[in-house]
Amino acid sequence: MNDLHLARRRPARLRRQIEELEESQIVEVWQLGFGRKNLIPLWVGESDMVTPAFIRHAAAEALEAGRTFYSYKRGEPELRDELTRYMNRLHGTPERPAPIAVDRVTVTTAGMNGLMMTMECLLEQGDEIVAVTPVWPNIFAAARIMGAVPRPVALDLTPQGWSLDLDRLLAACGPRTKAMFINTPGNPTGWMMSADEQRAVLDFCRRNGIWLIADEVYTRFVYDRATAPSFLSIAEPEDDLIVVNSFSKPWAMTGWRLGWLTTSPAFGETLGKTVEFNTSGTTPFLQHAGVVAIRDGEPFVKEMVGRCRVGRDLVHQALSALPRVEMVRPRAAFYAFFKVDGVRDTVQFCKDLLLETDVGLAPGAAFGPGGEGCVRLCFASSAARLSEAMERLAPALR
Helix, strand or coil, X not given: CHHHHHHCCCCCCCCHHHHCCCCXXXXXXXXXXXXXXXXXXXXXXXXXXXXXHHHHHHHHHHHHCCCCCCCCCCXXXXXXXXXXXXXXXXXXXXXXXXXXXXXXXXXXXXXXXXXXXXXXXXXXXXXXXXXXXXXXXXXXXXXXXXXXXXXXXXXEEECXXXXXXXXXXXXXXXXXXXXXXXXXXXXXXXXXCCHHHHHHHHHHHHHHCCEEEEECCCXXXXXXXXXXXXXXXXXXXXXXXXXXXXXXXXXXXXXXXXXXXXXXXXXXHHHHHHHHCCCCCCCHHHHHHHHHHHHHCHHHHHHHHHHHHHHHHHHHXXXXXXXXXXXXXXXXXXXXXXXXXXXXXXXXXXXXXHHHHCEECEEHHHHCCCCCCEEEEECCCCHHHHHXXXXXXXXXXX
């Protein structure tokens, strides 16, 4: 009877969008390197520096003090206040010295969680989201989970660097376009949108009722100025703009999963409801560490950016001297994204390179149109580690 019952059992189904999700091609290469003892991992976007001691101690002290209870849905008031002051220091202008008020800030359990909640709030089945590529692949997966259709617009690689055809970007928007996603400074290319381009895009989205999602996680990692141009410097509080940010990169806090969104006040209220049904709020003792990171961490951020500048120049000098490599020196972020002559299947190439050199790189195919034939190397590591990686890679890339 039991066997007959099991035989007639109809299997339950997952949502189609979840069943059809493909594993990240970056992770596919990454898994091949698990357990390799001599590995130099340069495939993911993080430094080899641990989180600074003063931030770790702040979290430990808050934990010891018992800050383990449910927290405010949109974040601890102290952290939201600190984030507001921080962003106004970065993005205020003489004409608008304080464009951001605390009711526009929502703390999230990582920047990725903030992006996923944004997709939940905005996208429905059949909606389209236009995105500048090559780009971090998680944005495409988040859109597809909601049943939306990504519309990529590829940057062009020129001798001067990666370049956006603004007319082509705006022409990609149609009647089903619900949102536009722009990562600037860009992962993996280091491309950076100019302030004039930002004004043109923001005006276009206003006229056409399109949500604008700006991933500005790398806004501090710029090598010719103090900070990257930000949509926050030009937007009005009520604009349909969502700016994603994270503690992961500037303060070496990738494993902490702490981020924030800056939005209109009305959308912030909606986010508060969405937080309730995702995480019910961010860990309070980690939020206290976030306060300390912003309040006391500016010297560390400048050290991190200086370290990445050294890494960028070291990697660019080594790779650009190799005959098979086509690379421009990135203006921002902390990645070298370079073409290798003769490479078509970058996933297999990165796997072969890993087994041959014990250096882990990310395949350009993972980042969408424009990434074909390229590989990504994260240079947010020590000069010694990067020098060793360059020595290993050189014979394989000649």
